[in-house]
Amino acid sequence: MLQPMMKPVARLRDVAERAGVSVSVVSRVLNSDPNLRVREDTRQRVLRAVGELNYTHNHAARALRLRRSGAIALLVPDVTNAIFSEIFRGVEDAAAEQDLVVLLGRSEWLDEKNNVVSRLSQQGRIDGLIIQLRDEEPSPHILDLLLPDMPTVLMHWHQRGGLSSVAIDDAEAARLAASFLIDLGHHSLGLIGGLPQTSTAQAREAGFGRALIDAGLKCQPEWMTRLGYTPSSGREAFRRIMSATHLPTALVVANINAAVGVLSAARDNGIEVPEQLSLVAIHDTWIAEHISPPLTTVRMPIYELGATAARVLIRVMDNGSKYHVLVRDPAPVMAVRGSHMPFPRAGACLISRQ
Amino acid sequence: MLQPMMKPVARLRDVAERAGVSVSVVSRVLNSDPNLRVREDTRQRVLRAVGELNYTHNHAARALRLRRSGAIALLVPDVTNAIFSEIFRGVEDAAAEQDLVVLLGRSEWLDEKNNVVSRLSQQGRIDGLIIQLRDEEPSPHILDLLLPDMPTVLMHWHQRGGLSSVAIDDAEAARLAASFLIDLGHHSLGLIGGLPQTSTAQAREAGFGRALIDAGLKCQPEWMTRLGYTPSSGREAFRRIMSATHLPTALVVANINAAVGVLSAARDNGIEVPEQLSLVAIHDTWIAEHISPPLTTVRMPIYELGATAARVLIRVMDNGSKYHVLVRDPAPVMAVRGSHMPFPRAGACLISRQ
DNA sequence: CTGAAAGCGCTTACAG
DNA sequence: CTGAAAGCGCTTACAG
Known part of the structure; x- marks a missing residue:
């Protein structure tokens, strides 16, 4: 059996004690509750105590209480595909704006029972999913079956089906x-x-x-x-x-x-x-x-594809609606290097068949 | 604000009701508690109810109670490096043996305040960390400062320092x-x-x-x-x-x-x-x-490097001790292709300077 | 052999 | 303006 993962660490209650207020106030200050009226004085005491105790909230407790994990998953067929690097950065940046952490995984074995997708999306692990299906498995209906209630965005996907999707042009x-x-x-x-x-x-x-x-x-x-x-x-x-x-x-x-x-x-x-x-x-x-x-x-606007996928997912998680987005900005542009030549050209030597 | 992430789903209590037992029994059956004596009859009822309700436990609640998240992180400088693909598989396979999920991320910006490492390792997100530092940033002391209490394994690292490490030969x-x-x-x-x-x-x-x-x-x-x-x-x-x-x-x-x-x-x-x-x-x-x-x-035995890193990490999480492992099995072996030739060879044309 | 109850660390109506 | 309390879904000593 694994042991507890870290030594005792400041809880809300510890902060409250040190600041001389109740836990409610600390929680509200930290979450900038709009319904909260506190004296500036009190707020400062709380913030100071938070700093002194180096408090960070416990994700498990928060997730349990709020019924959301604060994490989304990004699943792709092959993480080592270089194209994917930019997608990842885009997703991460857009997710960070909403304080969401991105879990990266492989989108494999959707047919099997015990796959990464199901394991990740077990109760409470993630709040939503961005997935690029393997090219050999282009039927997103599997996802419906696998994860009926998981907010999901299909990436690199043009068809307008049951799930939201984002694609480039x-x-x-x-x-x-x-x-x-x-x-x-x-x-x-x-x-x-x-x-x-x-x-x-x-x-x-x-x-x-x-x-x-x-x-x-x-x-x-x-x-x-x-x-x-x-x-x-x-x-x-x-x-x-x-x-x-x-x-x-x-x-x-x-x-x-x-x-x-x-x-x-x-x-x-x-x-x-x-x-x-x-x-x-x-x-x-x-x-x-x-x-x-x-x-x-x-x-291609690959970074933007990732960022858009994350923003779309956040909206799907938010209001449950469905979106199909084509990312066209910036527009595709030629990166001119050395694998082409004008035709016909002087001295050109066509491919001749023997 | 985000909404709850999924519709009501079976809880332990629901299973207990359906099986006609208390939640304690269900929990113990599911966790194969060795101290538990139940009639085989009862156990079967519980298992049937679990199946019928499609119960899976809530990770947030479990993490809160057990003070561990059931996840480890694997952080590398560049996920798109093809070498890394095998490492990832190795880590995932070894982690899955212990029902641990692997979160993949980039090991960047260790100098900055608000970096991925700290964000991932905030209270309760992960139980341990496997990290390959960027080549430009080879001082693992930063990690000690950043994450004093996080079980950590350095990957591709030979020196015997404050943290556990695994390397290939x-x-x-x-x-x-x-x-x-x-x-x-x-x-x-x-x-x-x-x-x-x-x-x-x-x-x-x-x-x-x-x-x-x-x-x-x-x-x-x-x-x-x-x-x-x-x-x-x-x-x-x-x-x-x-x-x-x-x-x-x-x-x-x-x-x-x-x-x-x-x-x-x-x-x-x-x-x-x-x-x-x-x-x-x-x-x-x-x-x-x-x-x-x-x-x-x-x-090189790259898959094994990943698997070993995960196993070492699990032991570090388990008993807090320190390990330095050199993975030598299977041994490095030549993959002979076309970029070499004997020397000298007949008709060989040495590089001449102009 | 099985159950009632405490408590993990949060958030949030509700009361004052 | 601030606090006491319930409850999210689990696990686990403890009691019977």
């Missing part, structure tokens, strides 16, 4: 990437997309398609894959596209991690980026400038 | 990497090391040195840097080593993220890896096989 990101390449003279464009059941993949594909249509170009189905956002799926996608009859001169890669795989697959196949193939990836993380060639990407 | 990792290269015929080896104030960097440098000495080779100070574990520090380290009078034929890179920077700096400088320069990096993450060339690395 994935369509615009892909449109921007594609038209950037088109403006460079490319007219043979491919898309390395995400899993088709995810709403981000659908949106990115739609945006890509719109850019081509706007430019009077045609989508080539054999240049479009829907395999996911991981390096190995990027690798496989590249392999498939390279086996097409004709080849594109440029690719929009729907995710930067997939682009890492594309880049290394290209190298393995002796194809030079950007000389023979231009690449633009969505999302801008540290790897973009530390890989060779440095990747041209679309930078 | 960093010296052996570097020794293994260096002797792997030496066995390949290299005798001009450099080390791209971590910040000198960190104990991991000291250990890796020591292990590297020992391999050279064992082989009768000399350390070349101009081939050794101590700039850190990030891609940009790796880039800078490469630049410095390349400005030396003579050049090494192989490098041990003390961290895989730094190796990513080294690789791209090498490419920028027109140096072929592995043809002109062999690279072995410590730590084995997804990037190793998705970068080009795939990196030869040393795989």
Whole structure:
């Protein structure tokens, strides 16, 4: 059995004694109760006693009494995904404004009985949940079953369903990437997309398609894959596209991690980026400038996505209503680096099939 | 003000009523109180009622009563560092054995007043703390001041100080990497090391040195840097080593993220890896096989590091004593990929200075 | 074998 | 303007 976690520490009662008032007054002063009228004199005595005893309130007691924990959870498929770093900061900053602590976890095993989600959301652990589902598990209905009464916000989610959701403008990101390449003279464009059941993949594909249509170009189905956002799926996608009859001169890669795989697959196949193939990836993380060639990407408002998710969650917890928010500010913007080139260019060496 | 977080839910009392016993019995049955004698009959009734009402205990009440929260925190400088993924799994698995939940956070701003560490460790939030300090802030004394009574385990920390600590065998990792290269015929080896104030960097440098000495080779100070574990520090380290009078034929890179920077700096400088320069990096993450060339690395017992940290912490919480553990099982092992070559080799093209 | 009761540290109507 | 008291949902000596 574990022992008590710390030595005796100041309680409200101790503060009250030292200040010569009742616990009620101390509690009210600390919580700035608007109904409280105290002499400034008294208030100062209380505050001084709090400082001298180094009082901080006991969360367990507070949670029990108020029926809320003061914590929210942020669950994502993979905490080590660099994109996620910014999301976390956004959530934390917005949560801190309301004195909420953020618990970070993995959104795994939603099918199993004894999963992280249920364990975290057992009575009294957290007041609300921001969750990004795994791409392979895009049916949020599971959550309804798992946590019928938990205020929940789906992240990276466009559909308007039973739960609140926040998303970034994935369509615009892909449109921007594609038209950037088109403006460079490319007219043979491919898309390395995400899993088709995810709403981000659908949106990115739609945006890509719109850019081509706007430019009077045609989508080539054999240049479009829907395999996911991981390096190995990027690798496989590249392999498939390279086996097409004709080849594109440029690719929009729907995710930067997939682009890492594309880049290394290209190298393995002796194809030079950007000389023979231009690449633009969505999302801008540290790897973009530390890989060779440095990747041209679309930078997205990821910090704001996190902050918005937290603010939406707080409102859901507050009034139980439902929100669907698309974060567009700041707008997606090109981070221009070294993985693209104009087309056609002098001395350009097209990919020739043997 | 936030509203109560969920609709009325079964309490101990509800279970007791339904089972026709007192709350004491229900509580004791659920906690398998060894002093409890109940008729099997009664126990079954209780268990059935628990199931029917879908009872789970209220954490806040439990925490208040038991004076412990059932949660521990894991704080690391950067949650998106891929090395950390395995640590997290290890900690979670070991913690789950004791029904402890793991809160994940960033170990930042230890100097500031209002930091994550203090906020998390306010009364009753967590029972203990596993922390990996930022490399730039290697004085754990700050923790003593910040959290005098919090059971704490330092991770990736070798020194025997006031706090418990767990580490992997960093010296052996570097020794293994260096002797792997030496066995390949290299005798001009450099080390791209971590910040000198960190104990991991000291250990890796020591292990590297020992391999050279064992082989009768000399350390070349101009081939050794101590700039850190990030891609940009790796880039800078490469630049410095390349400005030396003579050049090494192989490098041990003390961290895989730094190796990513080294690789791209090498490419920028027109140096072929592995043809002109062999690279072995410590730590084995997804990037190793998705970068080009795939990196030869040393795989470390990172999952076990996390699990051990949690087990040590649990013992510290239990009996207040202090432990210093070096995790050596499984032993560091080479993950052989494509960033190294024998030396000298037929047709080898050494790096020549212009 | 089982139950009544105290108390963990808070907040908040209610009373004065 | 301030305080006494109830009660949030548990656990656990103690009594029977």
